[in-house]
Amino acid sequence: MQNERVTDVLLVPTMIQMFVDHPAIGNYDLSSLKHIIYGASPISEAVLDRAARALPHVRFTQAYGMTELSPIATLLHPGEHVGEGRRKGRHRGAGRATLGCEVRIVDENDRPVPAGSVGEIVVRGDTVMMGYWERPEETARAVVDGWMHTGDGGYIDEDGFIYVVDRVKDMIISGGENVYSVEVENALAQHPSVLQCAVIGIPNEQWGEQVHAVVVSRSGVEVSAGELIEFTKTLIAGYKCPRSIEITETPLPLSGAGKVLKRELRRPFWEGRERRVS
Template structure:
């Protein structure tokens, strides 16, 4: 079975049920299927073949989802191009992926024009809004194509998506995600979400990022409705939940925090909402407590990465606020492994760690990536002994709840002691004045490295560095407390994921040194 079978089944079984709601447009499952088939046939008419890469430069829109649908059913490879990257960065991705088709929306026509000379010879350029600067018109192509039978059809081991990593740990690499693997992931997550056909799932994560396609597929499997947003605006999202009677949403913790600021001042009716899945970063215990007080018991966490697919989940009933100390501690965990996912914590020698012992998180499931595009050495380094080695450091408790403590490279060694930044960040986030924090290792002549905290305060809040250090000393061991506290107005962020860019934060501290660790 392939992802395309789901699109066909939805058209057959739920044809008149809305598949997409977007800015006043309503597209039912039958129409979505027909447009996907037309796109497959239009691309085939242009001479495209299976596994050709279809690059898309656009914000979220229904046509973007149709391009991914053509990959799912027709056997093309969908490639979402991060619109926040520079021209040079985008050109590097295109040069690596060698797409046969480059589709863009009019907002990025200027950038598309600049990139065209750097595309492979013969690349077909298509504009969603119509013919422009030599590009073909999307709707014109679809109108001329057959709606009846796709000329090409995917098989289980076809690559479905090529998603480029953010480059947090090096040069961006194209992660190959397989058709059958993504179907397995969608089925498993639909079960964990308790997704049903009558759900309305709000998707605002961009489709060049794994979050958007993951939640789309999770609810597509159920035949549900996607309430699609072009960009994130806290008030607009809250209004959409109220107006469209949204039942589920996928949000990053930073989004949840911004929505709380609005909801606490101007409440919207969120009574239809039964599930909010958060990912991209852990939610601090402090934010989890605050969010549940406002939204109710709707939160579940997903831990994974582009390469891993299924990892772990902390389900709604496991977000326990008033239970035992163990229950409350598990609010900071990433939950337990999905059914069908093997999870091991390994030390540097490849030995399995005991409960409570920190090691590298390693995962195995059907949804793990096929590999890095044209990078066999990088693939072999990440996938060996039958597992994907995530580069995340964590430990399991006695009931196999996973606690992430850091990226492997972010571990701070001070005076021979290992310090994990996540634990220090959690302590700082428990202070009422702190909105956001990142903890990094800074060079220290005496101790090798010392703990540095970069802090963003809440609007109108004030606190001294000394007060924050004292606060930390009351929560964590003294040697873990920050030695350096730097206040900033905003954090630098990785464009593709909006995560805090710790490499940028480290740079001033380690400037002029050959090594970034001591």
């Protein structure tokens, strides 16, 4: 950026976190950077706040979508990250449907749900893929009556803003209550000792699943699992808080696109079981 005077970049949240937390960020002239577009996975409010503090001259836009949507379905514009938009909490959302797209939230029977209710995010428009190459059955499951099923859970507000709460497969059901890992991760990420975190469901004989967190702590900082659990209780409901936390300095496993591979974190807990739920 310093040498080439880069003005616009596209990053996933993991990259933003690594960028703004780098100890040498203050040693470079980043004044040319004007705009960061981010997407591919939800960003924690703590990381977004750190990015805004580290780069106060930069505007942020979130683009939500997937390859099958060519690839954008919604946009959260820079103005919604600050001022009135932030006061309304829109900086936590994914924005509104972009040109050529319709977005709605449906239940397990593909019926639209009321505003504020969580369901699956589906998208319709000319940007929806024709199908998976030579996989007609998979295509039929993904695209129903022209609506692409994203596999993401979310809700829509009265103004048409979409909020992604979790991947449907990453939702944790503990004692009959739905727990969205993104919400728990947002709470954990606000603790000053937490560099990265990921929340998964692991087997629990009494509750079916329990909320488990893997936390990457900041170098040289000591923090206990008990301290982190008590911290989350001040931010979210008790049943959503982690019941167990693994603290490590080893980076979380990432895909080539920079997404945390939660299946790798879940594997040792569910190994040898026929189902990935209890």
